Amino acid sequence: MKILVTAKRVEDPESKIKVKPDGSGIVQEGLKYKINPFDEIGVEEGLRLVAKHQGEVVVVSIGGKEVQEQLRHALAMGAHRAVWVNHTGPLDQLAIAGLLQKVVEKEKPDLVILGKQSIDDDQNQVGQYLAEFLGWGQATFASKVESLESEQEKNKVPALVVGADGKTVRVIREVDNGLATLECQLPAIVTTDLRLNQPRYASLPGIMKAKSKPIEELTPAKLGVDVTPAIQVLKMSAPPARKAGIKVADVPALVEKLHNEAKVV
Amino acid sequence: MxxxxxxxxxxxxxxxxxxxxxxxxxxxxxxxxxxxxxxxxxxxxxxxxxxxxxxxxxxxxxxxxxxxxxxxxxxxxxxxxxxxxxxxxxxxxxxxxxxxxxxxxxxxxxxxxxxRLKFSSFCLTEPEAGSDVASMQTTAVRDGDHYVLNGAKCFITNGGQAEQYTVFATMDKAKKHKGITCFVVEGRPKGLTASKHENKMGQRASETVSLTFEDVRVPVANRIGEEGQGFAVAMATLDNSRPLTAMFSVGIARAALEYSMEYASQRKTFGKPIIEHQAIQFMIADMAMNTHAARMLTYESAWLLDEGKRNTLQSSYAKCFAADMAMKVATDAVQVYGGYGYIKDYPVEKLMRDAKLIQVYEGTSQVQRLVIARELFK
Structure with a gap:
């Protein structure tokens, strides 16, 4: 089975993110980058499925030369090869879904796994657009009840199970009031939620092997996609700084404030 | 560059x-x-x-x-x-x-x-032969297609867990360092015993034991290099490993620096975080500067090895400077923490204990200076 997974390059949440004074974007100097954690979960899930069903995991990223770092990370985890869509400049979600559609049509995977959203702009749209563009079934927010770290949880049924005939996939999804189980015809789109799995560490031999794994270069022009953004970011601003709290004298004063000021009780 | x-x-x-x-x-x-x-x-x-x-x-x-x-x-x-x-x-x-x-x-x-997970130990140091390797007392005697080892080794890392030992022994004490030969002992043969784990000041997670060799037989096929080449083998090994121990110092110092910066931003005295006091700022600036200097020296000494060049001088620069630097930086981290730094609930006193060992193992800071001076006057 062939699985296509995405690997977006995002700002490392441990870096200090500052908005530029003119609001045109964030200060990029000194920032560290990593693979979008939801995508990393997708890579892990792809590798687990392929370990069970044979096949290959192909990882795709869109961006300038620097996104090769994230592709290599996925390759170091064990992905077999990579596709790099070389493009610098702003891209909106429609353009990204359009590019991925062409990559999917070229690669013809049985399953596409994407992060449910990327942690930089938290849009949560690309997976759904891609399913629409392709006319495929989609199962978003694939998840599990608990962290996979517990022994108990490891032994439980995985959230993504490919049917015995290899034509369907059963996905456990996180929804507002619990879990929903979906069955989808393959090929399908799955997006990952946080509790789906605990991604493996890239091993040292994995990193060394990743150096020689192939990265195929494509461009929007080669794929025939117009990526002119339909959406423009006009201004960015930092959230207002949190004000210091106050101390109340006693419980009645607290209740009074909760009732009259915060209006929560 | x-x-x-x-x-x-x-x-x-x-x-x-x-x-x-x-x-x-x-x-x-x-x-x-x-x-x-x-x-x-x-x-x-x-x-x-x-x-x-x-x-x-x-x-x-x-x-x-x-x-x-x-x-x-x-x-x-x-x-x-x-x-x-x-x-x-x-x-x-x-x-x-x-x-x-x-x-x-x-x-x-x-x-x-x-x-599979398998540990191996480097066995050079003896109770009477640390820096003075040529005073080695462990003997190797040829017996047919085997050598028979007898003696004692000390401060052996992972010695109680290992299933393979690289052992240095002398074939002729009179020949001093020219009598030393290197052997690999496989498994845990009869006659090889490990003492209990030493109760160390720092780096306590690392197992350190003494080993006793009593008529331990090693096949000739497990002799590394020729008879009498052991000293050269040991020195080449240490030229290779010195950048690593130097970098251990950098890791400790960076941890000490990070903890100090974090604590100094939170701890308040005289109405402001202590990082706003110049006395603390200067300590932290020195910590950062020396940590980075040691890192650069170490990178250079490792790079020379990769270039196939002799690095004895630079690796001793790196090991000596970095070890002494880490000791100072970790001690200063305890100082930044004040009384809390001396208490084990806080992470910096461990760094001070851990750093001390690097001034001692794999060539003391004094031996490194000896090597440096010797190289300079060559």
Whole structure:
């Protein structure tokens, strides 16, 4: 089975993110980058499925030369090869879904796994657009009840199970009031939620092997996609700084404030 | 000159950092307190390839360059210097084979390390022969197609856990360093016994034992290099490993610096965070500056090895400067923490204890200065 997974390059949440004074974007100097954690979960899930069903995991990223770092990370985890869509400049979600559609049509995977959203702009749209563009079934927010770290949880049924005939996939999804189980015809789109799995560490031999794994270069022009953004970011601003709290004298004063000021009780 | 890491080097650094942060750090205080063997941490380290960094890929290892190894070493030691020492012990014990073994020996004696978790110990130091290696008392006597080893070794890292030992012994005490020969003892043969784990001041997660050899038989096929070449083998090994121990110092110092910056931003005296007091600012500036200087010296000494150049002088610069620097930086971290720094509930006194060992092991700071002076007047 062939699985296509995405690997977006995002700002490392441990870096200090500052908005530029003119609001045109964030200060990029000194920032560290990593693979979008939801995508990393997708890579892990792809590798687990392929370990069970044979096949290959192909990882795709869109961006300038620097996104090769994230592709290599996925390759170091064990992905077999990579596709790099070389493009610098702003891209909106429609353009990204359009590019991925062409990559999917070229690669013809049985399953596409994407992060449910990327942690930089938290849009949560690309997976759904891609399913629409392709006319495929989609199962978003694939998840599990608990962290996979517990022994108990490891032994439980995985959230993504490919049917015995290899034509369907059963996905456990996180929804507002619990879990929903979906069955989808393959090929399908799955997006990952946080509790789906605990991604493996890239091993040292994995990193060394990743150096020689192939990265195929494509461009929007080669794929025939117009990526002119339909959406423009006009201004960015930092959230207002949190004000210091106050101390109340006693419980009645607290209740009074909760009732009259915060209006929560 | 190129002052930036490659993409692959950054990936290795990130992998080691993740292991140090997520696997080692949460348990570092526990293993320091109990001084028990951190088998679970080392098992994960083995899965990630950290125990076999120096073994070339053709013999199953990761085959990292020296520069890549020191980049990883900084992260490991940042996590816990004791755990880092136990991790690197395998490469240290395997270096004589990597550097001076025959093709057949490399295949036979190195291959197992990537197949399963297996520890190996480097056995050079003796109760009466530390810096003065030529005073070695452990003897090797040829008996048919075997050698028979007798004697005692001390301060042996992972010695109680190992299943392979790289042992230096003399074939003729009168010949001093020219009598020393290197052997690989496989398994735990009859006559080889390990003492209990030493109760150390620092790096307590790293197991340290004494070994006794009583008529331990080693096949001739396990002699590394020729008879009498052992001293050269040992010195070449230490030229290779000195950048790693230097980088352990950098890892400790970086941890001390980070903890100090964090604490100094929170702790308030005289109405403001202590980082706003110039006395603290100057201490932290010195810590950062010296940590980085040691890192640069170490990178250079590792880079020279990768270029195939002799690095004796630069690796002694690096080891000596870095070890003394880490001791000072860790001591200053305790100072920044004040009274709390002296208490074991806070992380910096451990760094001070851990740093002290690097001024002592793999050539004391005094021996490094001796080597430096000798190299300068050559």
């Amino acid at each position: 190129e002052f930036q890491l490659t993409e692959a080097q950054r990936a290795l650094q990130e992998a080691a950092r993740k292991y140090a942060r997520e696997v080692v750090r949460p348990k570092a205080a526990h293993y320091d307190e109990t001084a028990t063997f951190p088998r679970d941490l080392l098992s994960t380290a083995w899965e990630l390839g950290l125990l076999n960094m120096a073994i070339p890929a053709e013999y199953g290892g990761v085959g990292l360059s020296h520069l890549e190894q020191v980049i990883v070493a900084e992260e490991l030691s940042w996590g816990c210097a004791g755990v880092a020492t136990s991790i690197i012990a395998n490469d240290l014990a395997n270096l004589p084979i990597i550097l001076h073994g025959t093709e057949e020996q490399k295949k036979r004696l190195l291959g197992h390390f990537s197949e």
